[in-house]
Amino acid sequence: MTNPKEFPLQEPRRLACSRCGTEFGCDVSSNCWCAEETAKLPMPVKGEDCLCRDCLRKAAAEARSPDGAQA
Numbered sequence: 074m075t076n077p078k079e080f081p082l083q084e085p086r087r088l089a090c091s092r093c094g095t096e097f098g099c100d101v102s103s104n105c106w107c108a109e110e111t112a113k114l115p116m117p118v119k120g121e122d123c124l125c126r127d128c129l130r131k132a133a134a135e136a137r138s139p140d141g142a143q144a
Contacts, residue, residue, distance in 0.1 A: 091123070095128075
């Protein structure tokens with residue numbers, strides 16, 4: 074059995090949103106803010122990496138729209 078104290082907690086990754094460039098943190102331990110979002114999109118889309126909260130919500134609204142336009 075491994076001792077959790079042997080593995081220090083990792084700091085959240087600093088990312089830049091693929092769409093707008095806003096910097097944000099991504100916690101790869103599944104405690105990331107995006108896990109709390111109701112929007113679930115297939116990622117990556119066309120080579121994109123993670124999106125910031127605002128862009129994720131905009132992309133989700135576009136995906137829900139019948140014509141793909143922003144709501």
